[in-house]
Amino acid sequence: MKKIILLLIVISSQFLSQNKTEIFPDVLLIQPFTANILEPKLGFLFQIGENELRLDIGNSIDVLRHQISEDEYLSFGADLFTYTLLRGESDFHFPVDAVDYLFGINFGYKKTTDKIEYGARLRLSHISAHFVDGHFDNQKQQWRDGLVPRVYSREFVELMPFIKWNRIRFYAGFTYLINVTPSELGKDSYQIGFDYFASDLISNFLTPFVAYDFKLVNIDDYFGNNSVNLGLKFGKQEGKGISIYFHYYSGKSIHGEYYDFNKEYSAIGINIDL
Numbered sequence: 540m541k542k543i544i545l546l547l548i549v550i551s552s553q554f555l556s557q558n559k560t561e562i563f564p565d566v567l568l569i570q571p572f573t574a575n576i577l578e579p580k581l582g583f584l585f586q587i588g589e590n591e592l593r594l595d596i597g598n599s600i601d602v603l604r605h606q607i608s609e610d611e612y613l614s615f616g617a618d619l620f621t622y623t624l625l626r627g628e629s630d631f632h633f634p635v636d637a638v639d640y641l642f643g644i645n646f647g648y649k650k651t652t653d654k655i656e657y658g659a660r661l662r663l664s665h666i667s668a669h670f671v672d673g674h675f676d677n678q679k680q681q682w683r684d685g686l687v688p689r690v691y692s693r694e695f696v697e698l699m700p701f702i703k704w705n706r707i708r709f710y711a712g713f714t715y716l717i718n719v720t721p722s723e724l725g726k727d728s729y730q731i732g733f734d735y736f737a738s739d740l741i742s743n744f745l746t747p748f749v750a751y752d753f754k755l756v757n758i759d760d761y762f763g764n765n766s767v768n769l770g771l772k773f774g775k776q777e778g779k780g781i782s783i784y785f786h787y788y789s790g791k792s793i794h795g796e797y798y799d800f801n802k803e804y805s806a807i808g809i810n811i812d813l
Contacts, residue, residue, distance in 0.1 A: 559606040566777055567601055568614040569647040569660045572699065572710055573734035573750035574766045576793050577641065579620050582810035584786055589804060592633070594623040598813060599645065614647035618664060624794050626673065634673025636683075637796045641666045656708075659700040667692040668795020691795035693719040707735040712754075724798075725757025734768075738776050746772045748784075756791055758799060764790025774812065782810045 571578035580595035597620015605613045619642045625633040643664025650657055668691040674683050682688070694717045701710035710733070716726040732752035740747055752766040767787040774780015789803040 561604045561606075562602070564601050564604045564614075567599060567616070567647075568604055568612055568649055569658060569701075570777055571599065572701075572708075572732060572752065573748060574732055574752035574768045575712075575730070576622075576752070576754075576764075576766055576788075577697075579618060580622075580810050581813060582782075582808060584806040584808045587805045587807065590627050591804075592625050592627065593806075594625055595810070596621050596623075597641070601647070610652065611650045612648070614645075614649075616645045616647070618643050618645055618662065622793065635671040636674045637668065637670055637794045639666055639668045639793075639795050654704065656703040657701065659698060662697040662699075663695075664697070665692070665694050666795065668798075670796050686796075689796065690720050691798060693724075693795075695719075706738060707733060709733045723759070725759070725761075728754060728756045730754035732766075736772070736776050743776075744774060744780075746776050748772060748782075754790070758791060762791055764788070766790075768808070770808070772812075778812070780812050782808070782812070784808045784810070 571580075579597045579599040581597065582595055584593040584595075586592060597618070599616060599618045599620075601614045601616040603615045607613060621638055621640050623638040624636045626636060627633055641664055643662055645660055645662040647660050648658045670682070670686075670688040674686070674688075675681075676683050695714050696717060697712060697714045699710055699712040701708055703709075710731070712730040714728045714730075716724070719726060730753060732750065734748065734750035736746050736748045738746050748768070748770060750768040752764075754764040754766075755761050756764060765788065768784050770782055770784020772780050772782040784807075786806045786808045787804075788806075790801070792798060792800045792802045
């Protein structure tokens with residue numbers, strides 16, 4: 540780890556010695572893939588007809604951005620966020636059932652031409668999952684539904700190339716688990732998806748969007764996860780703002796403590812883009 544940090548410092552100093560490198564740019568070089576579950580969010584998802592909601596607290600930043608040419612860029616950044624499962628109770632109480640933590644680094648490449656934009660994002664990240672006190676029944680003095688905490692963590696590398704044409708962005712991804720607990724889980728997963736922001740339909744500060752993500756995960760066998768977002772963003776399309784959207788999900792649970800549970804739900808989401 541010390542050698543990696545030293546190498547990053549040397550590379551950064553070389554970049555900073557050139558006028559074409561920017562520290563902490565205002566916006567991300569590569570915007571989050573809208574319907575992809577493992578993206579930075581700051582907001583809530585309220586499941587329709589269920590006593591469950593999700594709280595996301597997190598962010599991704601570009602630490603360095605280097606201009607290779609007039610329309611070609613490289614970036615180096617960091618990811619740090621959580622996604623939390625809560626329940627609603629009386630007196631405005633929201634016990635925390637489970638929480639997942641993700642942190643890591645990312646590298647981006649993007650090139651823009653007259654008609655298309657293309658590039659890729661590479662992430663190296665760690666995720667760990669935990670049951671919290673809201674999963675424990677104090678009256679019965681036992682874990683809810685007989686589900687005791689289990690160790691779940693993974694380190695992975697993810698490559699996500701994309702191409703954007705006429706405001707619609709298509710992407711395909713591959714994820715490989717470098718290390719995973721429990722060890723019997725498969726180490727590869729694959730995904731495809733798109734997002735579309737109709738930025739000229741209403742105004743520059745009110746943008747309808749639609750997005751879909753399909754991920755093939757390997758848990759003893761291959762299973763398909765579907766994620767759909769449909770909503771409106773108030774604010775700059777690639778900057779600060781707030782989104783209100785409908786979300787549909789089916790597939791294996793996104794929470795590590797429930798990794799082998801099937802989930803299907805619709806939800807209303809609120810997300811703040813910083």
